[in-house]
Amino acid sequence: MKSTRNVALTLLLIVPAILLLVGVLVVPLTEIVGASFYRANMGIIGDEFSFDNYRQILTSLLYWEIFLKTIGSALLVTFLCAIFGYPIAAHLVRAPARYQPILFFLVAAPLLVNTVVRTYGWLLILGQVGVVNVVLRQLGLTDGPLRLTSNYFGMIIGSVQVFMPFMILSIATSMRGIDRHVLQAADILGATPAHRLRTIELPLIAPGLIAGAVLVFGLMLGAFVTPLMLGGTAIKYLSVSVYMDSMVTFNLPRAIALSMVLLFVVSLAYTIQAALTKKYSQVHA
Amino acid sequence: MSTFFRLLFNLLVVVIYLYLLAPLIVVVLFSFSDRSFFSFPPTGFSFQWYVAAWQSGAFTEPAIRSLVLAVVASLFAAVLAIPACLGLRRYKGRRWAGLLEFLLISPLVVPALIIGIALLYFFLRLNLIDTWIAMLAAHTLLVFPFMFRSIFVSAVGIQSQYEEASEILGASPWTTFRNVVFPFLLPGITSGAIFAFIISFDQFTVSLFISQVDQITLPVALYRYLYDVNDPVAAAVSSALVGFGLILAIALQRLGLLRHVGGQA
CATH class of the missing domain: 1.10.287 (Helix Hairpins)
Structure with a gap:
């Protein structure tokens, strides 16, 4: 008797939250998945069931170019975040205890500044009369302004800055867990720094590195502000195409079909992460 | 040799820190400029653009809207998350509870762009695009996982002896909640509220999709x-x-x- 009442009470407590999630997320997502199977005509969604949107997307070379360039850019951003985030994480973890809060602050604080603002900063730095071009001209290295935005270069530079803090914090978390004596042992036994990094440090920070990489990769695939503002329509990026299709050319079904592809790739990344994390936690258990 | 590498390493670290902070520094320098176009190195010093931003009126209303939206969405999320956490806490580890937990934090997993498209389509059909109610529903959804995760940690930590003691001593369920359970949840609610506020205030993508003029x-x-x-x-x-x-x-x-x-x- 009491247990049925407990179950009823539990349900009563949880149902309002479930209603929010179902009403504002599950239903809208289900609806767009459904809508992606209908053809659009002049911005109006037709009533004939078809795979046309997916067929168009999956058979057109243009879209494959978009997919490959999007995944390639996201991989490059992830790689650069890891390469340049690693020294910062190492420096942060080894710094004297009294400097750590300020260093930590410098890494994390940019995350609390809106991405639109940070990307605007990059527009000022990389623009035609921006900081980089002015300095290059005054040094006599260039004749005319270099084109540094509205292309992949600007998009990658900006995106790495936007996402690197996630990578640094993720690597630093697993670095903190390393027993310093293990590293000292490697030094005493005569390992070179490179050898020590490869055989001891990297395996130990792998969980943080993988978690950070998947986080950055997933965020970058879904990222939209920085690719739109620094790359624009000059670059082939999935999220920008989704935005153009839905808000500019009003082909909502195609935009939805495209975003389904995006959702698929992001879910795939998380699945791989779950598998890798499991593998590494088993190795160290 | 070792000191040389150390120096090189520290130089690299400084350069990367500069790279991380550069866009923020440049934006702040430009805001005090006395010219209307960007120049480097910065010249002059004036507050005229701050005055202009205030007087243009293009930003005060959206700023107030963002603040109110962040506060109200966090409040709604808390009101929904507290009972959900209390309901789920005793079933942690059960399969169905795990699935429900996943459902409740799922707005974190789906990219904002896709939530934006889904809500654009959804609110278009309901004729709710560019309305306050749509903005509030979307922001409540987006901040809910942060509130839930934060409160759930506190809720799972409550020992049932305290509640039993309160019941045995004759307290009503409401009194038990207010005087025993709620104080335990308070740290989780506080940190959840802070993060919910930040997430809502910074939200760009979903807001861009479902607002037009009135509710930006x-x-x-x-x-x-x-x-x-x-x-x-x-x-x-x-x-x-x-x-x-x-x-x-x-x-x-x-x-x-x-x-x-x-x-x-």
Whole structure:
């Protein structure tokens, strides 16, 4: 008797939250998945069931170019975040205890500044009369302004800055867990720094590195502000195409079909992460 | 040799820190410029763009809307998350509870762009595009996982002896909740509220999709202004946001919550 009442009470407590999630997320997502199977005509969604949107997307070379360039850019951003985030994480973890809060602050604080603002900063730095071009001209290295935005270069530079803090914090978390004596042992036994990094440090920070990489990769695939503002329509990026299709050319079904592809790739990344994390936690258990 | 490498390493670290902070520094420098176009190195010093930003009226209303939206959405999320946590806490580890937990944090997993498209389509059909109720529903959804996760940790930690003692001593369920359970939840609610506020206030993508004119938030207003005018007024507004972000970061560090910022997204 009491247990049925407990179950009823539990349900009563949880149902309002479930209603929010179902009403504002599950239903809208289900609806767009459904809508992606209908053809659009002049911005109006037709009533004939078809795979046309997916067929168009999956058979057109243009879209494959978009997919490959999007995944390639996201991989490059992830790689650069890891390469340049690693020294910062190492420096942060080894710094004297009294400097750590300020260093930590410098890494994390940019995350609390809106991405639109940070990307605007990059527009000022990389623009035609921006900081980089002015300095290059005054040094006599260039004749005319270099084109540094509205292309992949600007998009990658900006995106790495936007996402690197996630990578640094993720690597630093697993670095903190390393027993310093293990590293000292490697030094005493005569390992070179490179050898020590490869055989001891990297395996130990792998969980943080993988978690950070998947986080950055997933965020970058879904990222939209920085690719739109620094790359624009000059670059082939999935999220920008989704935005153009839905808000500019009003082909909502195609935009939805495209975003389904995006959702698929992001879910795939998380699945791989779950598998890798499991593998590494088993190795160290 | 070793000292040479150490020096090189420290130089690299300084360069990367500069890279991380460069866009914020440049925006703040530009906002005090006395010219309407960007020049480097900066010349002059004036507050005219801050005055212009205030007087233009293009930003005050969106700014107030963003603040109100962040507060109300966090409040709604808390009201929904507290009972959900209390209902689920005794079933942690059960399969169905795990699935429900996943459902409740799922707005974190789906990219904002896809939530934006889904809500655009959904609210278009309901004729709710560019309405306050749609903005509030979307923001409540987006901040809910942060509230839930934070409160759930506190809720799972409550020992049932305290509640039993309260019941045996004759307290009503409401009194038990108010005097025994709620104080345990308070730290979780506080940190959840802070993160919920930040997530809502910074939200750009979903807001851009479901607002047009009447209901634009501060980040959307800034984005639109950048494309329409692009003078230092945008830099002044951006600098205000940089200042706001830094104050938040300092507050979070004081509260020991800054390390959780990297775990968001």
